[in-house]
Amino acid sequence: MANVGQQPKWEGKACAKLAGCKAEQVWLLLQDFFGLDKWFPSLTTCLPVEGVSGQPGCVRFCAGFKTPVNGSDKGSMNWTKQKLLSIDPNKMVFSYSIVDGNVGFNGYVSTVRVLSNKHGCDIEWKYEVEPAKGWTLGDLDFFIASGLQVMAQRMEAALQVFQATMDQ
Numbered sequence: 001m002a003n004v005g006q007q008p009k010w011e012g013k014a015c016a017k018l019a020g021c022k023a024e025q026v027w028l029l030l031q032d033f034f035g036l037d038k039w040f041p042s043l044t045t046c047l048p049v050e051g052v053s054g055q056p057g058c059v060r061f062c063a064g065f066k067t068p069v070n071g072s073d074k075g076s077m078n079w080t081k082q083k084l085l086s087i088d089p090n091k092m093v094f095s096y097s098i099v100d101g102n103v104g105f106n107g108y109v110s111t112v113r114v115l116s117n118k119h120g121c122d123i124e125w126k127y128e129v130e131p132a133k134g135w136t137l138g139d140l141d142f143f144i145a146s147g148l149q150v151m152a153q154r155m156e157a158a159l160q161v162f163q164a165t166m167d168q
Contacts, residue, residue: 009107010137011128014145016152021159023114023121027092029155030114030123033084034060041150042066049081059083059099065147067103068139078103085109104132123152 018026029039034053037046044064051058063079080101087094093113098105108129115122125148129140 007131009128009130010132010140011126012137012141012144013124013126014141014148015125016123016148017117017120018123018152018156018159019120021120021156023092023116025159025162026121026123026155027089027114029158030112031087031089031092031094033058033087033094033096036060036062039151039154040065040147045079051084054084054087056084056086067143069103069135080105098129104134106130106132123148 029035031054032038034046034048037043040046040062042065043062045062047061049059049061053060060082061079062082064077067078078101080098080103082096083099085095085097091113092115093111095109095111097110098108106129108127110125110127112126113124115124125144127140127144131137132140
């Protein structure tokens with residue numbers, strides 16, 4: 001039975017379109033669990049803590065990212081430890097959870113997938129989390145959606161450069 005006064009989890013979804021990029025190409029970039037800092041804006045650090053990247057159970061330490069809410073103490077940087085829960089390269093999908101951090105997220109779980117479309121592909125990022133002190137669902141939606149858009153732009157640009165070098 002749920003605790004009286006317990007709020008339901010927040011849920012959200014963000015999508016980004018990558019024109020002219022094959023889903024398989026984007027998946028190769030996205031599946032590098034320890035390489036998120038190559039793509040996510042303002043994330044300065046993404047380091048392995050345990051396990052092998054891409055293997056369920058591996059853990060990464062992510063730090064230096066900016067949020068719409070200052071969840072960390074004044075003068076310290078935002079950080080989280082994230083655990084890969086599952087990955088399916090055939091379906092181009094993985095799920096992870098935040099297991100520790102200073103941004104106030106408890107019960108955070110995300111599922112990220114790459115989907116083909118006729119003009120390229122989409123990245124879909126679904127998430128759920130217990131309501132976080134100092135945050136609104138709108139803050140979280142903005143943080144993930146804006147971060148995903150920059151990730152998509154960076155991946156699209158990298159793949160365009162790659163394709164241009166292959167066409168020479």
